[in-house]
Amino acid sequence: MFFASDNWAGAHPAIAAALTASASGFAAAYGSSDLDKLVAERFNQIFEREVEVFFVATGTAANSLGMASVSRPGGVVLAHREAHMIEDESGAPEYLTGGARVKPVEGALGKIDPARLEEAILHPATRFPHGGQAMAVSVTQSTESGTVYSLDEIETIGAVARRHGLPFHMDGARFANALVALGTTPAEMTWKRGVDLLSFGGTKNGCWCAEAVVFMDPKAATQFPFLRMRAGQLFSKSRFVAAQFDAYLRDDLWLQNALHANTMAARLAAAIEASPHARLAWKPDANEVFAIIGKAQSDALRKAGATFYEWTVPAELEVGSDEKLFRLVTSFATTSEDVERFAELIA
8 A cells, every 4th residue: 555655656567668778779868769759749738839848867856957947046935935946946946947946836736826926026135136036937737745736727827927018937846637637729728828837747546657748839949958957967868868758758658647547546545534533634636635634543544554644734734733635646547456455444
């Protein structure tokens, strides 16, 4: 019963097979192989326009180099207080941008409040030489709280960013999970709502090691090859990343994987909701479930073989003295049997 993280899951068999198939023979290096070009064209197809795609190794690299591409002197990135760039990237955005800072914006359930964003942009700390200047707005889709911005919510934040002349970035480490949750298209969830720059994740959804930075306007990407090279993120044998994305995007495998993960999360949430020993902290939209579980019950679950992480309690949530908040994450590799076993234990 592995619910600790979708990072714990391995690679999907089709993606592993694609890597094996690319292991023999010769191909042009540094992103110029036929397979690299094929995958670039596939990104154009799924986003319904010409985009510029750059492979990187990690989501942290994608976020940090994306911010480096729009950096300004004294730059300030505005992101939700729980954003991965703030909580989990150990200063990488600051380092790779050459000193930009990431400032938190409030909002319930992992989503930026547009009014609070407007306040943050207009605050002297982001409009004054002594405080710095706003340089980008970043949202996480799906969020670190397992919720999903609606298309209207994305458009509203995009309008705020555009009104102030700020690039709009989306951290899409779980992009596919959000996409299937909304039942929409990549174009509708990004550039049609004002998104300029996307960190496109594959690793959490069945890839071995495949992330990308996607520029919705290729003209905005002219300096990125140099930023990526300087950061040591240009792969010589990039065909192995291309091979993963080739299998990932072929026949909608990426969407099938995400749908399975989301479906398993919904079943997990239903089991928690029905339990006398636990309750949902809030309703999950994608593949992350947050539950308040009694300490004794959580200990018993772990002894029975369930893995999950304790989570920091947000200020707006009440948790009893004999309870804790936990995060449970499903993936393409989560089995119905694991969810059913967990449901039996928590009941």
